[in-house]
Amino acid sequence: MAFTLTLVGAALAVGLELLEALAIVLAVGLTRRFRDAVLGAAAAALVLTLLALVLGPLLIARVPLEPLRLVIGVGLLLFGLEWLRKGVLRLAGRRSPSSSFREFVDEREALEELPAPAPGTADWAARAIAFKGVLLEGIEVILIVTVLAARPGGLAPAMIGSALALLAVLAVGYRLRAPLQRIPETHLKYVVGIVLSAFGVFFAAEGLGASWPFDDLALAYIALIVLAVSQAQVAVLTRGERRQAKAVP
Amino acid sequence: MSAARYLRKLVLGETWSLPAGLALALVATALAERLAGPQGWWPAGGGFVLLALVLVALTASLAGALKRR
Numbered sequence: 029m030a031f032t033l034t035l036v037g038a039a040l041a042v043g044l045e046l047l048e049a050l051a052i053v054l055a056v057g058l059t060r061r062f063r064d065a066v067l068g069a070a071a072a073a074l075v076l077t078l079l080a081l082v083l084g085p086l087l088i089a090r091v092p093l094e095p096l097r098l099v100i101g102v103g104l105l106l107f108g109l110e111w112l113r114k115g116v117l118r119l120a121g122r123r124s125p126s127s128s129f130r131e132f133v134d135e136r137e138a139l140e141e142l143p144a145p146a147p148g149t150a151d152w153a154a155r156a157i158a159f160k161g162v163l164l165e166g167i168e169v170i171l172i173v174t175v176l177a178a179r180p181g182g183l184a185p186a187m188i189g190s191a192l193a194l195l196a197v198l199a200v201g202y203r204l205r206a207p208l209q210r211i212p213e214t215h216l217k218y219v220v221g222i223v224l225s226a227f228g229v230f231f232a233a234e235g236l237g238a239s240w241p242f243d244d245l246a247l248a249y250i251a252l253i254v255l256a257v258s259q260a261q262v263a264v265l266t267r268g269e270r271r272q273a274k275a276v277p
Numbered sequence: 278m279s280a281a282r283y284l285r286k287l288v289l290g291e292t293w294s295l296p297a298g299l300a301l302a303l304v305a306t307a308l309a310e311r312l313a314g315p316q317g318w319w320p321a322g323g324g325f326v327l328l329a330l331v332l333v334a335l336t337a338s339l340a341g342a343l344k345r346r
Binding site: 112116171230232253 | 289306320
């Protein structure tokens, strides 16, 4: 159960963040030059690899197991609850849906206003935008995968999930724009929020000396409880939105 | 956006209410653990206390959205 949930959680979280990075790289490549977009993205990937190589071993080697569980739990709760909060607001119509395609269009419009580089010269503006986009989205990926992989038995499923997500996003990138519009990002991010929050509660409680009935199976019923409560929150917020809409003439 | 502001948004999220609620939930859970003691009900029931408090923190962070249009 923990293996499957870690794999699914890592794959979805990494896939969605990489999709946002891809939207920026595609916008740069299609508006300016693909060579500069790829160079900027590759430089960011190099920085992220170094960050991952430092952060993972540092976390595992320096923090003892019991406090590490609490640290992992709190880290996952910070990310998971934020994704869940945004997911609830989006599903209730209180926030615009998540869309990498919209990000792609916005980025492309902003890039079109920049002056084109002279032929044969490096396009540093394009490289910098692709670098920044990949770096910022990538840092979140590194943090989420590090905390998922740092728990006992978490390394393999977190790595497999991340690799699957990377392959899926590369496939989407190969087919360019159309798939970006079809991915139900709002719902997927909501699911990631539930999975990360369930892991967060599970590990934080263990770090505080509690144990769960049915061990790893607890992840499933915690996720179901979080799902039920968040769906109730969506229903309440949706009803409130309708009531307010009726009140306005 | 400055680097410090970006990092704060990345780690703590867009609002203060959620990380503050989570911090309160963790402090309350730690206090409950102290009160219960290691041999009491804590090992079996402590996780559910944290789960309930975390869900309260999430609900509280959404309360503002109910008031806004």
